[in-house]
Amino acid sequence: MSETVPTAAAGRSPQEAEIVAALGDRPVVLIGMMGAGKSTVGRRLALRLGLPFLDADTEIESAAAMTIPEIFETHGEPHFRDGEARVISRLLDGGTKVLATGGGAFMREETRDRIREKAISMWLEAEADVILRRVKRRADRPLLKTPDPAGTIARLIAERYPLYREADITIASRDVPHEKIVDECVAALHDYLCAAPPQP
Numbered sequence: 183m184s185e186t187v188p189t190a191a192a193g194r195s196p197q198e199a200e201i202v203a204a205l206g207d208r209p210v211v212l213i214g215m216m217g218a219g220k221s222t223v224g225r226r227l228a229l230r231l232g233l234p235f236l237d238a239d240t241e242i243e244s245a246a247a248m249t250i251p252e253i254f255e256t257h258g259e260p261h262f263r264d265g266e267a268r269v270i271s272r273l274l275d276g277g278t279k280v281l282a283t284g285g286g287a288f289m290r291e292e293t294r295d296r297i298r299e300k301a302i303s304m305w306l307e308a309e310a311d312v313i314l315r316r317v318k319r320r321a322d323r324p325l326l327k328t329p330d331p332a333g334t335i336a337r338l339i340a341e342r343y344p345l346y347r348e349a350d351i352t353i354a355s356r357d358v359p360h361e362k363i364v365d366e367c368v369a370a371l372h373d374y375l376c377a378a379p380p381q382p
Contacts, residue, residue, distance in 0.1 A: 202233065212283065213306070215342065218285075239282075266286070270283060274296055288303075302374070304367060305353070308355040312355065
């Protein structure tokens, strides 16, 4: 179930209204590492656009009736990734929304293909030190339950960033007010979806 009740379309700025019209029934899918701000920025972006917000991790936990750490511990990562792919596939079919995905979701080829086909993807790109600083605040990151979280983050960045770069839009996630990042997301979406094609 979506967390954000859409605001009235009348409350959108002309720029935001153009974005929603150009999206049609396509979702905006946020990708990136844990701690990049996908859920935080996604909620605010959804409010700005008057769209529902969904977090794939929350939907996975709801479907499994378990937390993600419990799924990892009980069934292992491959089982979690299978469920994640199924849930994201279902959510992509549910009309226009802002959808935050887990850090590993975009690594699966079938999920990347579905996102490419049905959605607009936006990568929140964060530097390793920003990620480490943010994820230290939470103890529910199964992939960081290692003796060397910084080394794990560096490895994940090396593995994931080449594929994240396939996203339609890239936004730098950094330590500035969230509304500034949301402003940049809105501007980038408008440029991507609504900019006039170059004249021949």
